Amino acid sequence: MIAIMVYRPDGPGPGRLSEVRLDVGVTGPAEMSCAEVTVRDERGGDLLGGPDLVFDPAAGGGPLATAQAERQARAFGIGNAVYWAQQLLRRVNSALRHPLPPLLLRIGMHGTPSRWGGGHYRLPGVASPAEPNQLSATGEVHLGGGRAYLPKAKDGGNAYFHAPAHNSAIVLHEVGHHICRHTADFRVNRRRPAGDQHNGKIALDEGTSDFLTAFMLGTPDIYRWQRGQLPPTDPRRRLLRAGATMAHLRPGSGGLAHSNGTIWASALWTAYQRVLDSGADKDRFLRMVIRGMAGLGATEAPTADEQFRRTQFCELLAETVAVDPALAPTVLAAMAEHGIKPDTSNVELREQLRADRARVVH
Ligand SMILES: [Zn+2]
Structure with missing residues (x-):
């Protein structure tokens, strides 16, 4: 169990900042894992190497933030994403009475030529935009690194760089697609070749x-x-x-x-x-x-x-x-x-x- 900071939904803006104890391990310099999901920031750097994993969201970091604030924001994003993905997948696995295939969630994807502020769920096969790497056969969630600042809150709060991993709803929605793929399988992908899945x-x-x-x-x-x-x-x-x-x-x-x-x-x-x-x-x-x-x-x-x-x-x-x-x-x-x-x-x-x-x- 490790202590990390996440956004709980009962609060304005991105939510209420709360410390939770989570059953996950630090499995790389920018990676946390548990049985249900692995979350990795793909932009490099040692984000999780220190003794303390209680990070500050730093208003999302972003291109105008200091290097230290950007590092805090990215490390916080890993924790927030692994928390929400694990919470949903554990509930679903218990409803199904068997585990779904594990999910890989990658942050900071598709950042060139322009910044990306969205998220998507991808299986190996034709996709737009095209995927630069081989994808996991059981599916991956990709989140961008963020593209823009959200307007200042009326109460005078700071402008927030909209990093998708800080937005619990974006994380949960994309994890939802993984659940759909391995239950309803709306595109009947189970009968398609592993490398030619339908991403629509x-x-x-x-x-x-x-x-x-x-x-x-x-x-x-x-x-x-x-x-x-x-x-x-x-x-x-x-x-x-x-x-x-x-x-x-x-x-x-x-x-x-x-x-x-x-x-x-x-x-x-x-x-x-x-x-x-x-x-x-x-x-x-x-x-x-x-x-x-x-x-x-x-x-x-x-x-x-x-x-x-x-x-x-x-x-x-x-x-x-x-x-x-x-x-x-x-x-x-x-x-x-x-x-x-x-x-x-x-x-x-x-x-x-x-x-x-x-x-x-x-
Ligand atoms: Zn992608």
Whole structure:
């Protein structure tokens, strides 16, 4: 067990700075590991060599910070990322009753030619941007080193360099994709060659990852730190909310997976609240979500059929409620508020809801 500093979600901005004792080891000059995840800063330097691992986030460090502040900020990022990844993966492994393949999380990736402020989950195969190195066969999370400063807080706080590893929501969302890959396996990658995996994400993948983030942070407003200035209904805010229904579903793929995913994430959040109201505990609902995904990914139909089936909200709903029949009526009622119903395709759900709305208006 080592003592490190992390951001807990109950605080403004990036969260409340807290010391935690964590079951991880220091396994390199810029690397921490446990059974579930290895986190490494790829930009070089001895970040973790000293006797003390309680680092200052140093407002994210960044190009204007001193070398000492930048070193503190990067070391803090390793600790914050390993903490949140471990917390989520341990809960999921316990829900599944078996461990997912270990995850490699690399910080400071894709920093040239320009700085990168995002995160992604990658499997070996075609990807954009192209990956410079061989990737782990079981999947990797890559975080950029940060690209920009967040605007100064209204209370006069300092400008913060938005290092993705300091943003617990970005870490959790990308770890969520690893969980999806090894449960629902939305792209049926298990049947593809190990070196030719499909890296595209569908709405259910994005939505489940956002829900898992909200579950861990205890808030539906997961990206409020960097996107809090956007209106709550702006799709880029990705706030999990009651008004996100299948009427908002935009057909096609491409850049719409995140906003379409908000519908699924919001419906899961509503269902989760109702389940808590009924007196059931939070891990019971997580068990439904995770085992439901494992159920979706366990079928043996031909690949083309499976690829379509696994995009359908109603199919994942059916697998989810089958996990816990006693909670099924509660979850089905909550999902119906978002226009998600059994045995009805995504397109039919959208058309039904739009027709209902037109009837009310006329
Ligand atoms: Zn990458």
